[in-house]
Amino acid sequence: MANRLASVVLRHTHRLPAPEGSAGDGAAAARQFDAALLSVGFKLSADLLAHLSGLSPAAVVHTATRTLRTVREMVGDHVAHNTYFIDFPANVPDTEEFWTRCVAEALRDREARGSVLSQLARGVLNLLSLPSYGRYQHTYEEMLAVQDELIASAGDRLTVLHLGGALDDEVTALYLALAGSTTPLGEEHLADLKLLAERCATGPQPESIPVRENRAVVNEARLAVGADLLLDTVTDVLRLACALSGGDVTLREPTRFRTVPRPVRRALLAGLDAVVAESPAKLCDVHAYREPFKRLGERLHPHEYPRWPHAAEVFAVARGEKEARSLDSRAQRLLGEGDVPGAVGLLRAAPGKLFRALDHLLRIAAGQEERDVVVAAAVEVAPQVSGRVVLAVREHLLNRERESGERRVFVNRRGRAWVAADVRPAVPAEDRGRLIAALDAELRRRLPVPARLLVDPDVLDVALPLSGRATTAGLGVLPRGSVSAVDGELLRFFVYWKERGRRTDYDLSALLLNADYSTDSWLSYTSLKTVGGEHSGDITEAPDGASEFINLGLDRVRGTFVVPQVNIYTGEGFDEAEESFFGFMLRDGEQKGRPFEPRTVRMKSELRGPGRVALPLAFKRERDGRWKAKWLHLYLTGISSGNRVEENQASVSRVVRAVMEREQLTVRYLVGLMTDADGTTVVESWDGKSVPDAPVTYIGLERPEGLHPDSRIITLENLRDLIPG
Incomplete structure (x- = not known):
């Protein structure tokens, strides 16, 4: 149990609970541990390396064994990622050439020949009937033998593991943070909270569990x-x-x-x-x-x-x-009678419900006088509304400036998405402006005003995590709507899945769209090569696990958008499979290396959601030629079997367009509110090198080494702490 709890703490905080053991000279073992971590894109902080060096070699080895197991799972390196084409991305054939080769091999196979000839005579051929199609033709070790070694690059991901406190202290702190979260947790984090609560039920408790x-x-x-x-x-x-x-x-x-x-x-x-x-x-x-x-x-x-x-x-x-009689039914009766002021008066008793109904109330109000009643009530009850709901309404109003008839994306609690035309009448600009000003003032009142704020510029365009369901468990995963820079010449997607009880075929594909969201081309098992990219080959079953890859040279891509997707062709859904995850790597042009290199992984996220088509994120080429990613975490319903990029390109394009054009509240917005209250806050942009000696409030993607112990630190792992209560 202690190892499991330490693993949970490490995944959530990137802190290793202070390893225990007899004293000794563990410096050599600690350096070897650090080197092993570097191979998967992690490293020990200076404090953690020093702490381990003072333990016995046996204690260091014990810590290294369980820690390496955890970080490999975090990055997706705990499984063997084979490829159908043994020297991918080199020598990937054209699709027709490959299929013809599979047919020729089947005709030379005594057992398969008769079936193949019969199918060809009918003019329809089932690829799965070809012995050499859809199944690995070589072992993982044979694939590794023909791949070049990875050339290390300064751009490789490097995630620092920090020294934590005693295990009980770290477990309690994490329990209090998760249990007292002001935003809902995702399914994986709820499962972790359950484990922690079993340990901490009789100990300290959060002030509230909202x-x-x-x-x-x-x-x-x-x-x-x-x-x-x-x-x-x-x-x-x-x-x-x-x-x-x-x-x-x-x-x-x-x-x-x-x-x-x-x-x-x-x-x-x-x-x-x-x-x-x-x-x-x-x-x-x-x-x-x-x-x-x-x-x-x-x-x-x-x-x-x-x-x-x-x-x-x-x-x-x-x-x-x-x-x-419920409050909702009484409010609906009043609205049905056209009594907007009466409904508003009733809803004052439920401030959250009033806030969620603001758009509707403003649209049906009969004239400015009734709209004034709605706005006045919202301003009055705003201090009683949770910060998450205030921010959600503020973001909603941000997107109500657009004209009626534009696309509107709907996303349910589990990430299933669909798009419809927005036929709602506009909210009058004056009323919208008054509400926005009032909500900004209320949020500014609730937010702390730090004396010294240190901000990593890379975090400013990260969307506020108003719900844990707007993201997934994994490494380097940002909330839905976040925008991040893409630094690298080669972009490589990967998917891994392992079926639980029946044959399961996931297909990794990438849709390339033009600036107007029309289709340029795609990469999939039916299009193994296109301008700028290669597909690693179709795997059609995964009893022992299977991987597929797509390699893209970003300077060769013709389109404006690249939309990776995972289609369920047949078998178990994302929630049913024993394991399934998606991610992407970034490499420099000359790095080479195996198809899967953990230290080049920028993101790995679990695939756990409804629908038969997963859309993890989309990439956009900006006018200056640079690429950025926008995080989606969406699932489309698809069809029961046979989902293919060719068939869903229109629906995917509509969803991507709606999300790309939607504005999000980001960390930048909250930082602005925290710093313009009275001008006393010193705001600094972190350069990635110098660390202040005095306590600061730090907001960034990862925790820097050497911050003052009294600093307040906000990173991706606890970004929800920015959301005021």
Whole structure:
């Protein structure tokens, strides 16, 4: 368990809990450890190297073994990445030439010859029937033997691992940060919070747990140790019941409730009773989840516990036996009657709901006087609205300046995307401007005003992580909408997957678009070579894991946009496969090396989402010729089987265009609010070299070495801490 917890801390913080062991001369072993890390793009900080050097060689080796295992998983180097074409990217054949070669080899094969001749006579040929198609024709070791060694470059990724405190201290700090997050966590981070909560349920707790899903995970751990539950709505109890049944605490997917022991039933019913007894109006929350509550009631048997009558009311409302009118239904009735001021007055009691309805209220208001009522109410309740919602509305207003009829992208909680024309009437510019000014003032009030702010310029265009679901677990992954520079001559995408129980074929492809988002060309298993790039070859099954690559010389690409995608041709979905991830590498033109070189990996992200087509990010050539990446983390529905880049190019183009043209609130926006309050903040742009001696607030992609111990440090790993509560 200690090793697992240390691995979680390392993945989240890039801090290695202070290794323990007997004292000794471990300097030589520590240097060897550092060299091994360099081969996968990591290194030890000076403090960590010094600490390890004071331990025995055996202790250093023990630490190195588990740490290398973790960082290799972080970068995707824990699996063998083979390629169909053994010397990829060299000598990749044209598609027709390759298929013809496979047919010729099949005709020389006694077992396959008859089937192939029969298919050719019918004029239709199944590529999977050809013995040499879709399956590796050489071992991983044979592929490595024909590849040149990587030439080291100053541009290779180098991620520094820092010295942490004692394991218990690091685990507690990470638990408090995740549990108290002001933004929802992604699925992987929720799983990590569950592990941490089991260890920390009886220890220090965050001042508040504002995100309901986080609270459910923490309550599950608290229930196991007999601690008081943290409940203030009936939905908190429903989420806890889902957690106890191994279900979805976000309530997006239905949960099959398990039979629970009597002590757990009593705890859940007592919790429901206490919540309703304190505030009977909270019964109206049942309407949003009537069916799950009905199914839960069948497991809890509330009629057996007359001492908790208010809990029984919850299930009576779910069954329609008791009326509990919700705030939403009353507001809808008033709006249906054209009473906008009345609806606004009602929604003042639920500031978050009022904020989410602002656009609708402003559009249906009858004249300026009613719009003034809406704006005044929003300004009044703004201090009661969570920072995440204030920022979301601020970003929404940023994009409402565009004319009606333009494309609007919709993204659900799991990253599934679709596009439709925006037919909403415009929000009057004056009202929009007043709201923006009020929201800026409210956010400025909440943000800290540091005396000295040190900012890495590379972080300024990173989108604010208003939800952990707008990103994925991995290394170097930025939130959806972020923009980052692409420094390198060769761009190489990779996908890896391993099927769990049935044949699964993922196809890595890249769509090349012109400036007007029309198709220029593509790279896929049906187009192995095109201007600027090569495909590593189609792999059609992955019982032991499989990889595909696309290599692009950026100076040779004709189009303006490059959109990598992963299509599920057949088999298990991204959520079903045993393992699946995507990433990209950047190299200089003469670096050579294996198809997969961990130290050149800039990003590796898990593929875990709905739909049959994954769009991790898109690349755009700017007017000055430089390339930038915009992060998507989107999934398209696709079709049940046979997804191909040729068939989805139109839908992909529409989604990419909508996202590329949407404006995001970025770190740059918050930095501006933090520094223009009274002019007392000293703002410095970090040059990557000099580090101040005094404490600073540092915001950057990675933590520099040598910062003052009292500094506040914000990096990608804890960027959510920038979001005010």
